[in-house]
Structure formats: structure tokens, C-alpha cells
Amino acid sequence: MRRLAGGLVLATLASTLPHSVRAQVRASERAEVKQTVDGTTITVNYARPRLRGRAQVFGTQVPWGEIWTPGANDATTLAVSKDVTIDGHAVAKGKYSVWIVMAPGDWVMVLDRDTTLFHMNGPKERPGQVRFTVRKETVPATEVLTWSFPDVRASRARLVMQWATTAVPLDIAVTPTQSLVVAPAVGRRVEGRYDLQFKPPPPPSDTSHAAEPPMPTRMEFTVRQDGDRLRARMDPPLWPGAEELVLVRKSDELFLLAEADDDGLKELWDWAALEFAFTDGRATGFEVRLPNDEAIASGKRMP
Amino acid sequence: MPDRVARRRFLLALGALLAAPVARRAWALVARRHGPHPTPRPGIDASKVLGDEHLADWPDARPAFEAVRQIPQVADGIRCTCGCADKPGFYSLLSCYEGEGMALHCPICQGEARLAYRLYQSGKSLDEIRAAIDARYL
Numbered sequence: 001m002r003r004l005a006g007g008l009v010l011a012t013l014a015s016t017l018p019h020s021v022r023a024q025v026r027a028s029e030r031a032e033v034k035q036t037v038d039g040t041t042i043t044v045n046y047a048r049p050r051l052r053g054r055a056q057v058f059g060t061q062v063p064w065g066e067i068w069t070p071g072a073n074d075a076t077t078l079a080v081s082k083d084v085t086i087d088g089h090a091v092a093k094g095k096y097s098v099w100i101v102m103a104p105g106d107w108v109m110v111l112d113r114d115t116t117l118f119h120m121n122g123p124k125e126r127p128g129q130v131r132f133t134v135r136k137e138t139v140p141a142t143e144v145l146t147w148s149f150p151d152v153r154a155s156r157a158r159l160v161m162q163w164a165t166t167a168v169p170l171d172i173a174v175t176p177t178q179s180l181v182v183a184p185a186v187g188r189r190v191e192g193r194y195d196l197q198f199k200p201p202p203p204p205s206d207t208s209h210a211a212e213p214p215m216p217t218r219m220e221f222t223v224r225q226d227g228d229r230l231r232a233r234m235d236p237p238l239w240p241g242a243e244e245l246v247l248v249r250k251s252d253e254l255f256l257l258a259e260a261d262d263d264g265l266k267e268l269w270d271w272a273a274l275e276f277a278f279t280d281g282r283a284t285g286f287e288v289r290l291p292n293d294e295a296i297a298s299g300k301r302m303p
Numbered sequence: 304m305p306d307r308v309a310r311r312r313f314l315l316a317l318g319a320l321l322a323a324p325v326a327r328r329a330w331a332l333v334a335r336r337h338g339p340h341p342t343p344r345p346g347i348d349a350s351k352v353l354g355d356e357h358l359a360d361w362p363d364a365r366p367a368f369e370a371v372r373q374i375p376q377v378a379d380g381i382r383c384t385c386g387c388a389d390k391p392g393f394y395s396l397l398s399c400y401e402g403e404g405m406a407l408h409c410p411i412c413q414g415e416a417r418l419a420y421r422l423y424q425s426g427k428s429l430d431e432i433r434a435a436i437d438a439r440y441l
Binding site for chain 2: 254290
């Protein structure tokens, strides 16, 4: 009875200890890395083992033939908020435990729906898993196992697992929310040269900085169909580097400007919409409107 | 980088136009923007729309409040896409202009009302107005 009472006292004390006192120092501390790509959130949660003086771990500490979670302790997890592809393989929205079938040759990545597994209890091959061979790269040594997103584009990102002198890059592609495709029949209606005039912006409220060159408030705005894209050119541009743009179709009358390259969308200017007016099926001009529908510029077709 | 500086200045200027302190927060509420437009409630009017006495600190919001007062039956048939539509007590875009007045500081609520009013004045139907708002804000 006294032992039971003592246990209860200890349990009560333990539960009232501050978190910092109860916190446990771990050899492989837990970490999380998260990246949003065009509205899709990709999250990796993992523990971070260290080399601790070992030159190499693959084939030794992590033996060939093992199904290894690239982390430590509780399995590394990968969560995607929408459907994606990883190295071209479809991965449905959801959370997965992450594993690699270790071998001297090809490594096979396994994404398993059971996210409660411990590192020593790797999953057997079973339906519902996503399995694919991954690339390996030799890189300068990394002391602590690291997952990172070294490259993020408009609709894709590169996720890399790196430890010791080995890196595994994973190319994740999301479904773009904006299409750059504009049908020629739609584009032809707005093609042409426009005299675009912006209202002068209000003076900056913070005058403590050195004055900058004034922004152009009048420019030639040219729209042309180029394959399946509708391109726009500002001369002079609102700022250097913004000469060449694309129009993203929201409706046959409404477009957003965007910066894009051959790889796809770089940045959508969703703060300004171009609202075209038409006569006999041909645009006569457009207004540039802010989200609050205030018109900040207007373009008139040039002869 | 000079281009980034110029770009920043331009966007800051736009921010001033927008009374931007909360604009980003409004834009960030994208998760629940989608949903069916509501059916206008029979007999709905603008009697609960905040009056001018509430707009003293929000002069940029005045045109939108004026617009909604003109077309409460249209505003009541529009789902606001800024993310407020699922908040308790919200029924339609009209709700953004009542009570605590979400539209006082939300450029999307304001833009939807002003766009609806422009289109209504040009003879567009409620369905056409809804389609235009969806195209612009979704």
C-alpha cells in the first residue's frame, strides 16, 4: 500500500514538473521541415542521427538488406496536403512513413501508409505502398542527417535527404493552380499594342530612405500570342526585369499578369487584374484593377 | 538589387492604396474560399449594413459600403471568397458589411462588392456577377 501511495506521489510530481525539466536529451533529436509549393504543403518529420566520428554509415551502421527509415527512432514521415508526384511516381494526398531498402546498388524508396512504425519494424512489401528506385549522389560529408528543400520552383521542388557523403534528391511536382495556356482564339481578341497609363502612386509614408528613381507611369503594353501562351511586354517596365510577362487567363475578359520562363510560372501578380473591354469581338482597351476593385491604370489600344 | 528595390517600392505604394495591414491576412485565408453561392434571403435589405459613422477610420472602404447599400439583394447571393464565409453568423457577402464589419479592412470583401455593383449597373444577372467574382477571386 505504501509502495502504491509512493508511486502515486511520484507520478503526480512528475506530471507537475515543468516541461523543460522533463525534456529528454536525445542522440537523434527530432526535426521537421516544411515547404509550400503553389498551395501544396510538403512536410517531413524525422529524427536526426549524427555521424559521431564515423566516416561512413551506409553498408556498416545501416547494413545492406535492411529497410531503413532515413532518420532514427520513430519512422520518418512525409505528408503532402494534395496529390503530388515524386520522381514521376504518383503519391496521393496523405501522410506516409518513409523507408529505403538499402543495397550496394540501387536504393528503393518505400512510402507506407502506417506512420506509427518504429525504425526497427520496417514494413513488408504490401499493397498501397509507393515504391520506386531513387538516385544517389556523392556529396561533401554531412554530420547530421538532413532533409531539406534546396530548390523550390513555381510548381515543383527538390527534397533532399543527405547524410555522410550520400544525398538522395527527390523531385516533387505539384498540380499547378494556374495554367499558362491561352487558346489562340481567346488570345487573338486581345493581341495588340496599348498605351498604358498608371495613376501616380501616393508618396511613400516613410521618407527616411534616400529618394529612388520615379516609377514609370506610362508605357507601351504589347500583347501577342506565342504558341499556347499569351505574352505581354512593358516598355518601359514597371521595374527592371519585368519587361517580359505572360497573361494568365481567368476568363475571356479577365487576365492576371505573371512572370514565367520555359519552366513555367515564376510569380503570379495576383494584386492586379487586367479587365478588357471589347467591341465587335476585339479588345479596345483594359483597366488594371486591385483586389479592392480600384482601377489603378488603363490601357487604350494604339492604332 | 535595384529591380527588387523598385518592385518593393511599387508594391508598398499599392499597399498604401489598399490600407494593407490586414490585406495579407485576408489573402492567406484561401483554404475555405470555395463553396456554393448562397440564395438571397427574401426581403433582405441593407438595414444592418454599418453606417457612415463606422467608416471614419476607413475612408477607403466607403465606396464598397455605398455599393452594398445599393444592392443588398445581390450581395446576399454572393459567397465571399476571402475566407470569412464559414465564420459563425456569416451568410453572404452582405454579412461582411454588417456586425463587426469585416469589409472595413478586407480588400477582397470590398472588391467583390464594388465589382458586383459595377456589373449590376451594366445589367448583368446575379449568375453572371457570381461567375465574374469567381473568376477574379478564386
